[in-house]
Amino acid sequence: MNAPSPALVAPRPERLRLVGQRRQTLAVMYQRLMFGMLVYAGIVAIIALRILYLAAFGDHAGRKEGLTALIPERGDIVDRNGDPLARTIDAWTIAIHPNRVIGDKPGLARKLAELMPELSQEQYFALLRSGKPFFYLRRRASPGLVEAVNALGEPGLAIQREPDRLYPQTTLAAHVLGYTDIDGHGVAGMERAFDKYLSDAATRGQPLTLSIDSRVQQALEHELMTAMTKFSAIGAAAVVMDVHTGEVLAMTSLPEVNPNAPGAATPDARFNRATQGVYELGSTFKPFTVAMAMDSGVIRSFGQQYNCPNVLPVYGHLVHDTHPFGRTCTVAEIMEESSNIGTAQIADQLGTERQKMWLGKMGFTGPVPIELKERGRALTPGSRWGPFETMTVGFGQGIAVAPLQLAMGYATLFNGGVYHSPTLIKIDRNHPLSRGKRVFSEETSYRMRALLRLVVMKGTGKKADAPGYRVGGKTGTAQKLINGRYSQTINITSFAGVFPMDEPRYVIVAMLDEPKATPDTYGFTTAGWNVAPVVSGTISRIAPMLGVRPDMNLEPDMGQVLPFVHDAKQDAKKD
């Protein structure tokens, strides 16, 4: 029995190695196969899941994109009642690709010249032969013209719709709204100040609500335009403001600009006289001087006496009056007759430092605080602000402010003495009223009512009275500075009014630049004759709209001032 040799039983070592290798290879192959299958199954599963997901939650094939909400290309601007002041519409545009024109070029040029005569036939032909890729022929074309051009049948003509800015009220509130350039970016007014808000896709769906009331704006513009034409003034500006919130209800600057065609306007027309222009507004400043003096304790009663000679020599200058008293007079009379001499003495008592402080508090020494970018900066005597300058500033010379600033000052003075910075955005939930700063005491504010009512009842502002609406205010006639000298004949006239005076709610400031005398005014160019009637006419139109009830029996407490007014007529009767 020969036992098998171990060599026979045990495989040869190299064979053993081979088997082990094969198994290993097989295992790797299975592994790889399995891996590949898993990858494949994973991909299939992802696709299947995606399909299922799309079936369950996805959009269907016929879905229309972008029409689910009406979001204009650029946000609307509306007035405080929601009436549109600026909107973006789809306008027709006619353009041409000269290198794609295949027809008869001279014939096409002739027809284009017939339809759009702004260029001649030769110019059109040169344009067609220029080989340039693209030309606008007409933007904002009328549908009739588009139809006619389309009928030419030239494939090189491109007729498209483009968003275009439209101002439905044309010139109304043009200086507030501003205008856009041809690409739809704001370049003036609120269009410029709120360009980001109006063009941002997130915010442009909501219209921008201004504090402007278009009815008030229209009344103001019409009355002011009438006066400007009548008195041949070179310019005019006016502001209506809510006393308690600082909201600007109407603001206009004339001559006007049509924002639908801003290119046609002169630079003078584009200039916003209400916020950009600063003017020495004259006597309209006097109430501030008196109020400052009352708050500082310089004036204790409207019966306080001042010596008012015909001419007052001070600090090497002479101060004159248009209606000289030539006697002692009370504060009430100084205001009633708008005496420079009296006010100069009050300002002198007040002193430079206190005057500067008050004017600073009222915002009369810095830039005009408004959202618009077109805003000026008040001009003050600056480093030359000495005692004489204090006097002149006291009666409104030597300090130049924008009409809007003047309105702001009157609002501060008559709303109980609290300063709110003026705004062109409606005060509501989205734009709450800012915290005010107290400037004048409540008592001063209350007592000033009677004083300014007196000016309209008996003084220089009689023509500004609108019966029943208790208008109070102050006229201002300032000589215009021409080539460094005050002109004796050329004036800037202004009127700052508040109504109703027994419970002030609105302030109105109107200004005429270089009004001329007419037979109606007996040759006068002072504010009482030309700009005061604008205020009267405007107030009687806008007050009912603003909810001010006319009442012939209501008046502020006139007992504070009437005893101190020397009535010449009554004296004559007594004699």
Next chain:
Amino acid sequence: MSSRSFRSVFMVASCAGAALGCYLVSLRVASERAALEDVETRIVLAQRDMRVLQTEIGTRGRLSQLERWNAGAFALSAPAADQFLKGSFELARLAQPDHKIDFQAPVVLASAPAPQKTSPMGAPETDDSGASAAANPNSLLHEASLKTETREVPARQIVALPPTTPKSADKPATTAKPAQSKSVEKPGLAAAQSGKKLAAQELPRQASGAARPAIKKSVDKATVVTAKALTKPVRIAKADPLAPLEAKHSGNSKGSTADR
């Protein structure tokens, strides 16, 4: 065996059915959503059209254009302070008739006080009508009022009693007339309001219009016969602001219909 072998088939079938059902639901949802989107799109398109039309109307009827039309054609102006009324009482006051001197009225008034003065003196007198006025005016008053009531419109006179004042005891028709013309003349808001009110109240008045001349007659008679007491009820009816008198004047009545 068969049920066991078919179980898998049933499973597959039910799974397929369930999946199909789910798919149908989602298909249905998708189609509903598509329909909704269609509606939404149509709404947006309609809004866009409205916006375009509103813009066009707003542009054509812009305030400056309205102002131009007003200057050229309508010539409307802002209401003056005295055209605003504080309430219904001021409105009612507009309907108060003007006091016109009527030559019958003074006679009546003169005759009325005379008997009263004389009676205390104790000397009975006879007035121009021939009746003795001195005796007892009170009884006469009662009788006269009773008569008028029975003849015409009793309710009205009773209602109207309080506001009477002896002086204005004129003819009812003539007094009422001025009231109407006054309200028409008032321009603006007040006129519109008062005109409307008057017009609205015109109908009842016309209904009683026929009765009115009769009243007048009876009143006249009564005044002639008796003392002042009689005149009271008559006067009230005349001054009644609820009865503006358009019907008597063709021109006025036309105006009133226009108001309406």
